[in-house]
Amino acid sequence: MNKYKLRCISCGKVYEPDEVEYTCPVCGDRLGTLEVIYDYDEIKVKKEDFGKFDNIWQFEKILPISDKAYKTPLHVGGTPYYEHKKLAEELGIKNLFIKYDGTNPTASYKDRASALAIAKAYEKGYETIYCASTGNAASSLAGLSAPTKLKTYIFLPASAPIAKISQLFIYGANVIPIDGTYDEAFDISLKIGEENGWYCRNSAINPYLLEGKKTGALEIAVQSNWDVPDYVLVSVGDGTVISSFYKGFYDFYKLGLIDKIPRIIGVQAEGAAAIKRVFDKGEPFMPDDIETHTIADSISVGKPRDVVKACKYVKASGGYFVSVSDEEILNAIYELSIKTGIFAEPAGATSYAGLKRISEKIGKDSTVAIVVTGNGLKDVKAIESFVNLKKVKPDLNAVREVIKEYENKI
Amino acid sequence: MNKYKLRCISCGKVYEPDEVEYTCPVCGDRLGTLEVIYDYDEIKVKKEDFGKFDNIWQFEKILPISDKAYKTPLHVGGTPYYEHKKLAEELGIKNLFIKYDGTNPTASYKDRASALAIAKAYEKGYETIYCASTGNAASSLAGLSAPTKLKTYIFLPASAPIAKISQLFIYGANVIPIDGTYDEAFDISLKIGEENGWYCRNSAINPYLLEGKKTGALEIAVQSNWDVPDYVLVSVGDGTVISSFYKGFYDFYKLGLIDKIPRIIGVQAEGAAAIKRVFDKGEPFMPDDIETHTIADSISVGKPRDVVKACKYVKASGGYFVSVSDEEILNAIYELSIKTGIFAEPAGATSYAGLKRISEKIGKDSTVAIVVTGNGLKDVKAIESFVNLKKVKPDLNAVREVIKEYENKI
Incomplete structure (x- = not known):
């Protein structure tokens, strides 16, 4: 007997x-993304089972994998x-917490999803994942699959930040840099993946990715000593990460480990707020496509795939969506860095811009x-306007002059 | 009464x-770097006190700080x-472990030292640290000091990788990009720091940095369940990180928590093997200066400061030094990435090149x-020879052609 089933987010068929x-054959790829549902009475977990800094596999009883699954050894x-009490005070809220996912193996939230995708590719006997x-x-899948026997194909817009692209090559993936948008790369990848019989690690299409992503919410519950926040703000592109936050809290709520589900607030870039x-x-939450313009490349999605789930879940939580300008995002990166020491990539700081x-x-x-979803080192070009690399001669007096300028500014 | 004393590594004066x-007034800046020494009988610690993924402050009883010290809240x-059993087999050794410090707050080993430097600057009442x-x-000090009340000055070669420089600016530090070498920046900084009365966070000069760095060794002891490795390989620039590994194991050995000190092997770039x-x-281990040429910027040091300590400690451990070429370093980055999923910056992969x-x-x-001391995202330019960003038209047939090429290669 399987420990879970799959249910269409639109028609409800199980x-x-x-x-x-991947998706519900009746409702199709965009309306018919699937939820993983559990019989909560069958899951035996208690608060003491979980540690604050253990890796995601500590949650395996609430993940759609078997005991024998391949579990990436990467942390x-x-x-x-x-x-952050001081920042909370400045913002006029009771308390502020920051979930920082830039310390994952490939430095973004996406590692949580890739870990599940690879486990599933193994379980299902695929040789290639894309x-x-x-x-x-992309960099996450490339990194986590590198030490496995899986062959990896990556489709991404050639305009992606060079750090992310460099990761792909150094991890030895087969890279297809598409001279177009993410949405174009997405559609092409689906066709190519299908005709080659590869396993698909595309946002929303693969129902298990969200289950990996939900571990962020599970960790917040553990790390807050089961007293979860009233609000959780997450940046939104395809809609899977935000959906996963609802789902993680929902699972723990149904298991009786937390007594409420936080309101989930989705933050989008104004130029990509589909x-x-x-x-x-x-309602009904019908997909809507737009052209995108934003520096936050990770959430620059015009044809999002998890629209229905994201909207239904956010509504169920009592939350809503807000959008912010690129200027607000850049300011959020800087403010977050100097006030907390956390350097976020643009999409990562978007949640903070939303909170402001x-x-x-x-x-x-x-x-x-x-939730800060990615490390600022992933896209240093985005912050080049803050960098002023005026060289100083290796000479004491020249240096003294520069220091005088700094001191007068302060 | 102080819980520790300082002892000159050359003349032994306490x-x-x-x-x-900073350093021994008798022996001077380079011969007279200081050791922090403890009365081990006074330190009450047991194995159960320590967790595998807790931050460095879990070791506070073996650190030269008071109970009331400022402890960075960053993890x-x-x-x-x-x-890595498989890689160990390939290398013909019994077992291989990788200590990966790219997940620190600013993505390098140096955060361990900056945490101590900032605690000490607070304790001593300084307003500015440099x-x-x-x-x-630099990026580590900038990041960890950003949320504090300290003003920060950074001296570094303007040729440093752009990601590291970007971190400085986004953390709001006062940056002096010297049009010269690290060694020039070092000497200038000492003079300027002294004339302005700032607190010095320079490698080796400040005896407390090594104590922060030694937490890497303490963690290895905890994470290996107190059965420490026979050999530990570390890349070497100024000589403080490698000295800190000996010191960390030495502390735990003297405290009776481990039954041997691993042999410490220092790995240098051939073009910077001072x-x-x-x-x-x-012996006697007298400083020696050289010109440097290596892609491993983090260990491109021609006038190292902790020469005496590094040599004495490595000798005491039964270890030695080895050097590797830039080509070996680049290959090590790639091999480490594809075989383990760990993407290291050049100096970070140098230890692996040494092991080979x-x-x-x-x-x-x-x-x-x-020991992998830094995240590859800190210097993606170093690996640009691996990146082949040939754009592909967003067209199914164009993509099929590229895939055919990949498949024929494999």
């Missing part, structure tokens, strides 16, 4: 895991959860967590 | 902590320690740990 590979998850990605899912648009139009927008509305009695 | 700030240390650095100590040269010449050189000599009965 499948056994071996009946369907995925167990990332820091920082409290994905389309804005960059982080899901916010759908959410604001209201809504902190007044959230109010002084609420505890808030923001 | 000082109380408030008697001397420094508690980094992964990976076992350092000269090849890049990682300490190896001194070691090979033999000496694995036969080490032999099949030995357990070895290598």
Whole structure:
């Protein structure tokens, strides 16, 4: 007997895991993304089972894998959860926590999903795995699959940040840099993957990715000593990460380990706010495509795949969507760095930009967590406007002059 | 009463902590770097006190700080320690472990030292802290001091990798990019720091940095369940990190928690092997300066400061020094990435290059740990020869052609 089943987010039809590979055959790829559902009565877990910095496999009883699954030995998850009293005070909220996922093996949140995808590829007997990605899912899949026997193909826009692209090559992946958008790379990858019989690690299409991603929420529950925040803010591209936060808290809520599900707030870049648009139009949550313009490459998605789930889950949590400008995102990177020492990539700081927008509305009695999904080292070009590399001669007087300038500025 | 004293590595004179700030006044800056010495009978610790992924402050009883010290809330240390059976087999050794410090807050080993430097700057009442650095100590100090009240000045060669330089600016440090070498930046910084009354976070000069760095060795002891490796390989620039490995194991050995000190092997770049040269010449270990040429910027040091300590400690451990070419370093980055999923910066992969050189000599009965000191994302330019960004039209047939090429290659 399987420990889980799959259910279509739109029509609600329930499948056994071996009946369907990716999405609901009735509703199709975008409306028919699947949820992994469990019989919570059958899952025996208690609070003491979990450690604050252990990797994601500590949650294996609540993951759709078997005991014998291939579990990457790389330390995925167990990332820091920082409290910031001073920043909370400045923002006029009761307390602020930052879940920082830049310390994952390939330096982004996406490692949580890739770990599951690789486990599933092994279980299902595939020899090749592929994905389309804005960059982080790509480098993550390449890194986690590198030491395995799997062959890896990566489709991504050639405009992705050079650090992310460099990771792909150094991990030995087969790279297809598409001279186009993420959305184009996505559609092409699906066709190519299907005709070659490869396993698909594409956002939303593969129902198990969200289950890997939900471990971020599970960790927040453990790291907050089971007293979860009132609000969790997450940046949104395809809609899977944000959905996974609801799902993680939902699982622990159904298992009786936490007594509420936080309100989930999705933060999008103004130039790539497809899901916010759908959410604001209201039910039924029908996909909507747009052209994108934003420096936050990781969430530069015009044709998001997990629209229905993201909207349904956010609504169920009592949350909503907000969008922020590129200028707000850049300022958020800088402010987060100097105030907390956390250097985030643009999409990573987007959640903080969103919090600055809504902190007044959230109010002084609420505890808030923001999720920083990627390390700033993944895209240093994005912050080049902050860098002023004026060389100084190796001469004491020249140096003294520069110091005088700094001291006068301060 | 102080829980520790300071002792000159050359003349052996012992000082109380408030008697001397940086180095032995008798022996000077390079011969007279200081050791922090403890009365081990007074330190009450047991194996059960320590967790595998906790941050460095879990070791506070064996650190030269008071109970009330400022302890950075950023998660420094508690980094992964990976076992690699397959790679060990390939190398013909009994077992291989990799201590990976690329997951520290600013993505390098140096965070361990900066944490101590900042604690000491607070304790001593300084308002400004500074350092000269090849890049990682700089970005580390900038990141960890950003959320504090300290003002920060950074001296580094303007040729440092752009990612490291970008970190400085986004953390709001006052940056002095010297149009010269690390060694020039170092000497200038000392003079400027002294005339301004700033606190010095320069390698070796400040005796407390090594104590922060030694937490890497302490973690290896904890993470190996107190059965420490026979050999530990570390890349070497100024000589402080390698000295810290000996010191960490020595502390735990004297405290009775481990039953041997591993042989410490220093790995230098052939184009920057100043300490190896001194070691090979033999005692007395007198500093020797050279011009440097290597892609491993973090260890591109021609005038190393901790020569005496590095040589004495390595000798005491029964270890030695080895040097590797830039080509070996580049190959080591690639091999480490594809075989383990760990992407290292050049200096980080240098330890692995060293292991490949000496694995036969080490032999099949030995357990070895290598230390990977920095994340590859810190210097993606170093690996640009591996990157082949040939754009592909967003067209199915164009993509099929590229895949055919990949498949024929495999």
